[in-house]
Amino acid sequence: MRRLLAALAVASLSAVSGAFQEAKADLDPKYIEGLQECFVPEDEIVPHKKGYDAGKFSATAINTWYFLGNDMEPGTGDEGPQFEEIKRNVFLKSRSRFADIAPFALSQAGKHKQAGCLAAQLDPLKKDSWSSVHSGLTDALETELKEHLFAIPEF
Numbered sequence: 001m002r003r004l005l006a007a008l009a010v011a012s013l014s015a016v017s018g019a020f021q022e023a024k025a026d027l028d029p030k031y032i033e034g035l036q037e038c039f040v041p042e043d044e045i046v047p048h049k050k051g052y053d054a055g056k057f058s059a060t061a062i063n064t065w066y067f068l069g070n071d072m073e074p075g076t077g078d079e080g081p082q083f084e085e086i087k088r089n090v091f092l093k094s095r096s097r098f099a100d101i102a103p104f105a106l107s108q109a110g111k112h113k114q115a116g117c118l119a120a121q122l123d124p125l126k127k128d129s130w131s132s133v134h135s136g137l138t139d140a141l142e143t144e145l146k147e148h149l150f151a152i153p154e155f
Contacts, residue, residue, distance in 0.1 A: 031107065034116025034136060040123070048132045054121035055136025061118070063103035063142050094153050096125035129154065 027089050029109035040046055091098050124131035138146055 010141075027113040028107075030112035031116035031119075034113035034118075035081050036116075037113075038117035038120040040120070046132065049126045051121075051124065051132030052136035052139075054118065055133040056140040057136075058099050058102035058122060058133075059117060059140030059145075061105045062099070062145060063140070065101055065105040065119075066142060066145055087093050092148070092152050095149055096122070098152060099125050 091101055100119070102122070103115040103119040106112075106118060122133060124133045125137070128134070138149065141149060
């Protein structure tokens with residue numbers, strides 16, 4: 001199961017890293033190590049605080065990424081065409097994909113193991129309509145980013 005999760009995470013980030021040669025989290029062994037360390041089997045219940053903290057940490061990374069000048073408005077001309085396409089087709093495709101900004105931002109900062117761990121912890125966003133991770137994410141996102149999050153499809 002761990003290998004399946006790792007393969008899925010690698011596949012999801014490969015779309016991003018294909019356009020950004022500097023984003024090599026999908027190839028970094030530390031990223032895979034982080035995924036494996038933080039993987040939670042489906043039959044294991046994650047305590048609310050732990051899930052909430054993962055969502056909140058994700059929001060903090062997204063907020064930082066945003067404050068560094070990466071807005072979520074496609075077509076504003078402040079990014080190149082490749083990144084505009086990634087925003088539309090990856091980050092703005094669904095709410096769970098929006099949260100993928102956090103592991104991506106951590107990977108960009110060279111924190112591959114932490115990025116992999118966070119990617120594993122964000123799994124409830126992909127399979128649950130609401131969770132502790134959702135709560136932490138939405139409570140800590142900046143208002144404008146929260147509006148973007150709720151404007152895109154749930155899954």
